[in-house]
Amino acid sequence: MFRSAVVRSLRTSVPRAVKTSAPFQIRSSAVARPAQFAPRSAYQGVRLYSAPAGLKKEEVEGRIVNLLKNFDKVSDASKINAASHFTNDLGLDSLDTVEVVMAIEEEFSIEIPDKEADSIHSVDKAVEYILAQPDAH
Numbered sequence: 480m481f482r483s484a485v486v487r488s489l490r491t492s493v494p495r496a497v498k499t500s501a502p503f504q505i506r507s508s509a510v511a512r513p514a515q516f517a518p519r520s521a522y523q524g525v526r527l528y529s530a531p532a533g534l535k536k537e538e539v540e541g542r543i544v545n546l547l548k549n550f551d552k553v554s555d556a557s558k559i560n561a562a563s564h565f566t567n568d569l570g571l572d573s574l575d576t577v578e579v580v581m582a583i584e585e586e587f588s589i590e591i592p593d594k595e596a597d598s599i600h601s602v603d604k605a606v607e608y609i610l611a612q613p614d615a616h
Contacts, residue, residue, distance in 0.1 A: 533616060534609065534610065534615060536606060536610060539587075539606045539609045539610060539615075540561050540602065540606050542586060542587075543583065543586075543602055543605050543606060543609075544559050544560070544561075544602065546579075546582055546583065546586055547559050547563070547569065547579065547602070550575075550578075550579060550582070552570075552571060552575050552578075553569050553570070553571065554569060554570035555569070555570070559602070560602070561602055561603055561606070562601065562602065562603055563601060563602045564600060564601045565579060565600055565601060566600065576599075576600065577596070580596045580599055580605075583599075583605055583609070587609055587612070587615040587616065588614075588615070588616055589609075589612050589614055589615045591608065595608060
């Protein structure tokens with residue numbers, strides 16, 4: 480479907496030779512060439528929603544672990560890893576968990592709805608959520 484739309488748009492944008500009975504002669508330099516008529520940058524602005532996310536799992540994990548290491552209420556920073564639970568492993572209470580989720584929102588420039596924020600209780604859950612968001616960066 481996408482291919483047929485592109486072919487159709489190219490057909491309408493490429494000028495066709497028209498026979499005229501004009502008394503003058505057209506110079507070859509005046510005829511539009513396809514390379515000049517359709518610039519290469521014409522299709523560079525298309526956003527492909529089927530493209531994979533720009534963030535890799537290791538990058539997201541590293542940024543979240545770094546965020547938690549800099550969080551002053553974490554009891555023992557050496558316990559922070561990819562499977563760390565905010566309450567059980569890091570000693571954070573529910574308010575601290577909300578602050579961590581808000582810091583994650585700020586770090587990745589996204590908004591996490593309250594319903595999903597309630598389910599983020601560990602580093603791996605946060606990583607899963609961030610990787611599922613196409614607008615996270």
